Amino acid sequence: MRLTxxxxxxxxxxxxxxxxxxxxxxxxxxxxxxxxxxxIMVPLxxxxxxxxxxxxxxxxxxxxxxxxxxxxxxxxxxxxxxQLPIYGLTLWIAGADFDEIGTLLGSTAVLMLIVSRPxxxxxxxxxxxxxxxx
Numbered sequence: 001m002r003l004t005x006x007x008x009x010x011x012x013x014x015x016x017x018x019x020x021x022x023x024x025x026x027x028x029x030x031x032x033x034x035x036x037x038x039x040i041m042v043p044l045x046x047x048x049x050x051x052x053x054x055x056x057x058x059x060x061x062x063x064x065x066x067x068x069x070x071x072x073x074x075x076x077x078x079x080x081x082x083q084l085p086i087y088g089l090t091l092w093i094a095g096a097d098f099d100e101i102g103t104l105l106g107s108t109a110v111l112m113l114i115v116s117r118p119x120x121x122x123x124x125x126x127x128x129x130x131x132x133x134x
Contacts, residue, residue, distance in 0.1 A: 003132045008049030010126040055082045072117045079116035
């Protein structure tokens with residue numbers, strides 16, 4: 001139960017801060033719109049926080065990476081294979097067409113690779129701080 005709580009709260013904290021800063025300073029969204037967007041995303045993060053932690057743990061247990069670059073690679077693969085299908089489904093539900101989904105998934109994959117290792121390290125640090133194992 002504690003691991004579920006840590007993984008879920010870590011996901012909410014990390015991605016709320018990252019996305020809010022991106023929405024404010026990169027996209028130029030108004031503060032009220034950023035708040036609305038972040039509040040809409042919290043339920044999805046609650047649903048996916050712990051399942052992603054389990055998925056990531058499974059990737060690491062199966063590959064047992066030992067050096068920094070291989071840990072980054074595994075974090076990237078775990079994140080992409082878990083999050084891209086969810087994002088694609090979200091886009092489809094929102095009404096995006098096939099070309100839009102393909103374009104967005106391609107560009108988003110690059111961003112996901114960039115944030116996957118920092119998030120993985122953050123998740124590990126929060127688990128250690130809370131004294132919970134995998």
